[in-house]
Amino acid sequence: MADRGGPPAAVPLPDDWPAHPDLSLALNRMGSFDWDIDSGLLSLDPPALDVLDLRPEEYDGDPLALAHRLPRCEAARLKTLVARALKDGTTALGAYFRVSRRDGSPHWTHAQAHIRHDGVGRPHRIIGIVRSAEQELTEVAGRSGLAEGRRRLTGVVQRTTALLAHAGSVEDVTNVLKDEQALGHLGAVSVMLGVVEGGRIRLVTEGRSAVYVPELRYTRIDAQFPMSEAIRTQRPRFITSREEFRSAYPLLWPHVEPLSVASGAYLPLIVQSRPIGVLGLLYPRHGDFSGEERDLLVTLGTSIAQSLQRAMLYEQEHDLAEGLQQAMLPRHIPEIPGARTAVRYRSARFGRSVGGDWYDVLPLPGGRVGLTIGDVQGHDTDAAVVMGQLRMALWAYTAEEHPPATALARASVLLHELDTDRFATCTYVEADLTTGELLIVRAGHLDPLLRHADGTCDWLPVAGGLPLGLSAEFAGPGGISYPVTTATLGPGETLLLCTDGLVEQPGTDLGDRLQVLKEAVRSGPAGLGELADRLFDVLGEQVGEDDMALLLLGRD
Known part of the structure; x- marks a missing residue:
């Protein structure tokens, strides 16, 4: 009879046990990076290059070489997150972001990093890992895609509304429109704000696109432009294709044609049944806006309208009081x-x-x-x-x-x-x-x-x-x-x-x-x-x- 109380037979362990961290990362499609803030160089190991769909000869350590892999909105959002972490003195940083693969398809990626500080508390290196998050987020989206989209858009409205509550001037309102943590998450490549002055619309900001078109700074309300149409009808105007831009607004098309824009939403800003401005958002995507998107954008327009009116009244009161004091x-x-x-x-x-x-x-x-x-x-x-x-x-x-x-x-x-x-x-x-x-x-x-x-x-x-x-x-x-x-x-x-x-x-x-x-x-x-x-x-x-x-x- 076998001795059941004896020790188990010894099992030989592999020569490479336990696995080296590099092997663990590579097998799980994770790469590592080391960003030296002082020199500006960003080191990416081969698995990290693979996650970003880059060949070794395509990357020389300069972060600018990643520009064609990061959409503009994602690059701006990551820059804001990193700058805030460095300013706040935190040591941990993590973010999900999209990269454009070699064939142009978007791919979700996740990075987790540790910020190292020198002896005087100054950040000088960011060391971390980067991995593919496409499967993870696809599974999550498959379970709750609609709910997640609703939460994301609702979060945008809530964040924007919270920022607008502190706006004391028209400039403050325009700064909110440029905030990456607010409207940046809508995915728009440009956010524009026009203010009604007499029979014209004065463009006060062109938001994140940074494209200044002098000819469009002042436009008439009766002109053939989507902003003008939204003011005239007091109804939102949704444009779903480049063809619609070209056919419906021939005067605007020469300015839209060179941009990576395929759709747009123009929301009248109405207070007490009177339009005071209009918000324009331009998107790179083709296709219609869902009913839920339209409802949330209209809600967003209502919040912006109220804040814009409050800011305009503040400025008018301030100008009146300042003029009175200057006269004294x-x-x-x-x-x-x-x-x-x-x-x-x-x-x-x-x-x-x-x-x-x-x-x-x-x-x-x-x-x-x-x-x-x-x-x-x-x-x-x-x-x-x-x-x-x-x-x-x-x-x-x-x-x-x-x-x-x-x-x-x-x-x-x-x-x-x-x-x-x-x-x-x-x-x-x-x-x-x-x-x-x-x-x-x-x-x-x-x-x-x-x-x-x-x-x-x-x-x-x-x-x-x-x-x-x-x-x-x-x-x-x-x-x-x-x-x-x-x-x-x-x-x-x-x-x-x-x-x-x-x-x-x-x-x-x-x-x-x-x-x-x-x-x-x-x-x-x-x-x-x-x-x-x-x-x-x-x-x-x-x-x-x-x-x-x-x-x-x-x-x-």
Whole structure:
């Protein structure tokens, strides 16, 4: 009887056991790649070349040699994914994408990679595998092709709608149309947006195709173009073949003929029964659009229409408010003998977010000059109106030669009596250009900054009082009293006054931002105009959405 409790007979193992990773990858139709970011070279082993349907002699390590294997939309999507991963500092990256095989047929492929970083955290290599995913996705599509297509298109609409919710201008809307994670997944080679202006359609973007046709920038609504037809009929226009493009729109055909375009969808953008624009999408495929595709595209057009109208209203309101504020500011700065001046103003960027920042330069008798800069609370047209009233009041008080403290006290009473529930910060400086003496009064505003002739900078510690309006409301029995600080502006020195919009940055300590401004002034150009431009370029792009005003005075 055999001994059933004994050990099993030893089985000899193959000489190549366990299999080398290269063999495992090759048998499973997987290849490896190594992309050196510093040199730009991308190494592909033979199995990887086979997955991409490339012969060894056709590839020299330059990623550009893969351009004819990647459709434009896929190349753009992969570029976006890689750029985002490198920026975010992630270490893993994966993506499905299509390649065009030698016979022109599309083939689904999958890549999985690891991003390696150097000792300082900078990405320098991407190492991974690439494999054929055609069978995998074909099986999935066979089980749920319709559901997957529905999810994909629905995802496009959801992603686009989410992005459009934050659009505050027409430019923001056009940027969404170019987003690879939004409309890029529709497979369109071009996304166009036209806006109705009078009896014409103005093309504001040509999306991802980057094909600019000057003749089509403005077209009449009654012209024989698909965009015009969609506006006239207020119904979507679907074109399913190149022959239909040629026969139905002979004026457009010369511009379509050189493109890889075989179908198109033109969606009127309608709000409250009125067309405000039209969206055009061009596709490389032949054939009709399914009912589900048409429904989702119409839904997409509705979202874009609503966002476009909101953005247009924002821009109109912003233009109105900005125009009002510009009308309230001085139209020109007078020439001051013995001094140089420079002023800059930039409004907030969204909707009615135009506030009450102002500046003024007032010539006074006896070689003196008055400087005012201030900021009315709030960001709307009311703030701009109050700003204009305050500015003219201060101009009148100083023209009557009231002392600086009295001028601000009277302005505070005026603002309180206007009953606007607003307050304003302000700094008033009276400069004697003969002696250089400065009389400074500050009402809740930032201190002035003085740049000396040798380039060094110092904040002038100015005694301050409550903002205008509040000082009148809380004035004691003795009335409003603003302290006056004296200083000297020497020859070759520059005095800087600004509103907090130039330095305030959400999430950043104001003291740190003031130090940044001080350093920018110290290292800035000597010319006042050039210095003002430099400060707005350097600091203005870093701050939040607030008005910014700047006034510079230099004594010769």
